[in-house]
Amino acid sequence: MKRLLRPLILISLFALLFFPAGQVALAHEEHPHMHVEIDIKPGSYPNSINILSNGKVPVALFGSDMFDVTGVDIASVRLHPMDRPEGGAPVNKFAYTDLNSDGYLDIIFHFRTQAIGLQPGDEMACLHGMTMMGDHFCGHDTVRVIS
Numbered sequence: 310m311k312r313l314l315r316p317l318i319l320i321s322l323f324a325l326l327f328f329p330a331g332q333v334a335l336a337h338e339e340h341p342h343m344h345v346e347i348d349i350k351p352g353s354y355p356n357s358i359n360i361l362s363n364g365k366v367p368v369a370l371f372g373s374d375m376f377d378v379t380g381v382d383i384a385s386v387r388l389h390p391m392d393r394p395e396g397g398a399p400v401n402k403f404a405y406t407d408l409n410s411d412g413y414l415d416i417i418f419h420f421r422t423q424a425i426g427l428q429p430g431d432e433m434a435c436l437h438g439m440t441m442m443g444d445h446f447c448g449h450d451t452v453r454v455i456s
């Protein structure tokens with residue numbers, strides 16, 4: 310019995326030491342997410358972000374026949390680095406507009422650049438939020454971090 314237990318304990322320790330991010334990923338996946346379309350710095354690419362800047366980053370969240378942006382709980386929305394869902398920047402400013410002229414209302418958010426928590430080497434950011442009904446949604450887009 311002891312012989313069997315030891316490798317099990319070792320494997321558990323290994324998992325704890327080397328996959329601490331796994332728990333965060335699990336927490337994120339505990340509830341289903343609706344995937345939504347976003348555009349960091351709408352109309353511009355690559356999405357260069359100077360993390361030393363005191364400015365703001367605009368992000369468009371696109372509505373569709375499946376997703377009514379007027380149902381978004383603005384206070385729940387965060388923009389964060391893809392692999393670090395904890396924290397992130399809350400909404401600084403927002404406006405409703407049909408940015409891509411497809412007949413569905415969209416939202417333009419502004420986030421304070423330094424609150425996002427991006428670091429050199431990050432290549433993806435994620436916009437996460439909830440609807441007033443309590444449904445989670447997320448969308449991601451590439452970033453090019455400048456420092």
Ligand SMILES: [Ca+2]
Nearest residue numbers: 349350351353
């Ligand atoms: Ca863009």
Ligand SMILES: [Ca+2]
Nearest residue numbers: 407409411413
């Ligand atoms: Ca639209």
